[in-house]
Amino acid sequence: MTKRIYMDYAATTPVKKEVVDAMLPYFTETFGNASSPHGFGRDAKKVLISSRETIAKTLNAKTDEIYFTAGGTESDNWALKGVLKSVKPKGNHIITSAIEHHAILHAGEALEKEGYKLTVLPVDSDGLISLEDLKAAITDETALISIMFMNNEIGTMQPIKEIGEIAKAHNIYFHTDAVQAYGNVKIDVEEMHIDMLSMSSHKIYGPKGIGALYIRKGTLLANFIDGGAQEKKKRGGTENIPGIVGFAKAAEIAHENLEDHIERLTGLRDRLIDGLLSKIDYSRLNGHRTLRHPGNVNISFEFIEGEALLLMLDHKGVAGSSGSACTSGSLDPSHVLMGIGLTHEVAHGSLRLSLGDFTTEEDIDYAIEALIPIVQRLREMSPLYPGNN
Template structure:
């Protein structure tokens, strides 16, 4: 096998060398516990607060509004459970959408068992929520609206400013799962009137196992973990110092040349989409054609299974992912693809190619070349495709 081509950057990204270099001293040289009062501990505490300040600056938030977590799922859980239980005297109604990450959907399922009422908004064929449906769904018992910033599968970017305005007008807290957006899109939490925002470092070339939850000052929310005074008495436990430092460096790098990097990614993304649609028949682009993440390409190929496609690509040295959950042992296709109206048989043939900072035009050309070959080979084994070709 030659060069390995990685096109699954929405799943995770490699840690950039500059990030790793920034982290290393905090493993065995500057390793003090930030809660200790001696100089080594104070040095660590200072590193945590400088990191918090760097992340806050990118989001135009206050430093004390950034709380470190173990990642996006934990941040989502804290936002929903924390607000729900802290505000249950006001109401028990939460609004979200049908295409959220499972970190949101499974938390909502848990809250429903605890007596909370959950409304799941529909989406259109592009994955966009209906703002009128959102307005109609709000009641005097609504305490939280949680709508993701950008979808992890199809890349569609939601009208976050409009959603937050509706929430603000009704006096309802607004949370957004921005795990796929932070590091890739400009986000100003004040301009967008966001109350809570989830993020995860490994989506923008930082380490795994570290994330953060932005909590606007004044939001009523229960602590996540009890036991110590860390994170403003809201999340006990000794801080993950190297990863916190790495996350801050990664987010700094992500926003240094964001517009330039995104312009390059969009060019690659559009080239990849164009070549796939022009060279392969019976293929559909999923997600919004314009309002989508810079590096996201999600397509469905009829008459083939996504799992077979992924395995074939891997044999060619290409890493990608499928919207179908069959690779995780389930026969059900992606809930996102079903929500945008795709029938099961088409949703099963989905492929997500997510581009990143290290992908090139040559890689795009190679991937399309291999896709043409693989799709043709897999379809040759499909009796249904043969009948379609024969016009039957």
């Protein structure tokens, strides 16, 4: 039987047993609607409040600054559209970066079609924005700066605290998509001057379909879903209590062991990066070498096509992600890889391997040894590879 190794934690994570165990009673025993006034409802509301407290503590936030959503994409959309629609016409300008998640870029483009102004900052070859470019982009109409904490494809970590300081100095709201960062790095919304922050449960070994948006008290933000009094009347709909409980439990576990988690993953990450770069020629690391997600490895292999690489690696039992968007039906390479200056050909030969709590050193070594002959075989079929002409 083929060995099976999961190296796509950036896409989603397995739900931990402790999380499942914490959720189970809220399906069949404490199943009440948190808005109901009877005992069943009060029991549900009690755990809703305690879960909110748990999430808030992980960010150094206040309990009533945590708003539960269906996930990171909803949180991102709410942050952008909520701020712009609440401050118009005084502020109608958003600043973001070229390598944001599509939840940010597409939301920004949708707002642009409605007449709002959108500035998309370039990044350098490591995926970092320039703070000088950011300052230069600010106008009297700028209402929001939205820069992601850690990139989901190349893992680069932005200078969040410095961006927050710039936003605060100009009295501009600052939002960060922290879906990849939350549970993988220490976050302090006060120290970093963050006004809004997006999170998602299924990236930290919690259930899918639940996330949160941190909203600093006093932030002007239009309602996202009308129709109920939930989430201070800003996001209507019966609360997903089992999902919220699971999210809070996953967050609690992640932050109890955060330093050990970062140290262990960083060691595995560097072992994989060094092994691949030293054993496979014509390869390059994408993203900053050290200012990156502790479990993110994104490498481009020249003279091959990423989808074929991904399929052959999967045949060897290793689950990863392609740097090309081919698998989603598009022939265009990743906008992130293009944003850091890669050519189409190099971007198409990229592979993301993301590590997590169940990754072992043996998994790392197996992946390296599996990749070496795969890359060589694909290059032997390429007319562009040196020596094949």
